[in-house]
Amino acid sequence: MTQPTPLQRPFTTMSVLVREHATQRPTQRALMHGERVLDYAGLDAAMDRIAAALARDGVRPGEAIAICASSSIEYAAVYLGAVRAGVVVAPLAPSSTPDSLAGMVADAAARILFTDATVADVLQPVRDQLAATPIVTLDGSDAGQPYQAWLAPAGTPVTEPGIRPEMPLNIIYSSGTTGTPKGIVQSHGMRWAHVSRGAATGYGTHAITLLSTPLYSNTTLASFFPTIGLGGTAILMAKFDAGQYLALAQQHRATHTMLVPVQYQRLLAHPEFDRHDLSSFQQKFCTSAPFSPALKAEVLRRWPGALTELYGMTEGGGGCLLFADQFPDKLHTVGRPATGADVRIIDDEGRELPPGSTGEVVGRSAAMMNGYHNQPEKTAETEWHDAQGQRFIRTGDIGRFDEDGFLVLMDRKKDMIISGGFNIYPSDLEAVVREHPAVADVSVVGVPSERWGETPVAFVALRAGGGATAQDVLAWANQHLGKTQRLAAIHEVESLPRSAIGKVLKRELRDRITGA
Incomplete structure (x- = not known):
């Protein structure tokens, strides 16, 4: 009897998929980093040794480990090896503060912390708080037990637990741009939904995916898991560099990539961009931050292959897809709801609200978080139920559907400015300011005002040699804005503060004004 293909099954684990790829195409490249390559046979064997080592150390299925390190083959192997063992992975940002890192390790109740030399300075102040957590160093540095020494011997028997779709696979901690990071619990079923829909965007055994965002980010994982799950090759970059990215894309004939808007901006601005052969690209994805219509248009014009914007949350729910190359007249939107999304x-x-109305976006799909780890109240706050009792995830975004069913985002609900009783959407103001030829980057925030309650203020990075001052831009912008939208001030900055995946840290900008 013919075995069903992975996508014909109702549910399959990443562990099973890697095992099958190792059997069917053992020498195919799975992971690449620099000059190093790990094929599927090697990845499958490494996952066995990792799963066996976790069992040896008493880490039971359902318990957690944490990884705080730069992207590497070892990082990816530990992630997948833990999944084989039924152990939950908490990938943490190396840019975390020491207290935040210790807090996340404690919140996840991580049994082991995997790290490397890039986070040595972050670890040092909280070593006492982490004293009960064994540390394994993926690069063999001296912060803990070296990874190679920690691994179980090759051939150690592994007993894989029965995995059900609702069981947790990982805990993704929010960036903390709006406060203390929350642990978003994603299930095996949610990740399977990401993998199973990947074939529709060309992932498969031929896919060569260039990943330059970090493995702790759901942005990266939303592309990493379909690549590996469907038998492709993932090329990992420990740190984004535009020149290196272009060289790797050309050298390895990359077919897929996941980038955030600021990376597209930097790549297109690179003086050597147009001299690189990028014709191998089939799909380029973008997510995690607002993607301006002008930048989308420039990507379509200068970079071969399809461009797809993914709108959604790490928490899951109803995502949207904009196939930008197919709908060049809809670049101001984030597309239509994905298949199976409500x-x-x-x-x-x-x-x-009825069609055409503006309000908060909520959604549901097969890819939805279990909830926030140890925070049932926060989980309840982010849920909405329809008249039939179906569970939706609240996005916190304000938007509306146009007459063709494409979602137009206005702004984050928390970022909306109420000035003199009027609702002002910072994204509208940013779009106007960005049209000034001297403006390279802009972000608008609301600050307290005795007269209006709140008032909008802009932070701009000016282009070198642009020939305009911040005051020039302010005068120009207020001529082009509506009376209720006018900016109270523009502050010039060298660059906008951003998270590791390109989100503007608006809280930091507000704090510069309020002195918080």
């Missing part, structure tokens, strides 16, 4: 608009009282 996306709706609600008002402040939680009432569903």
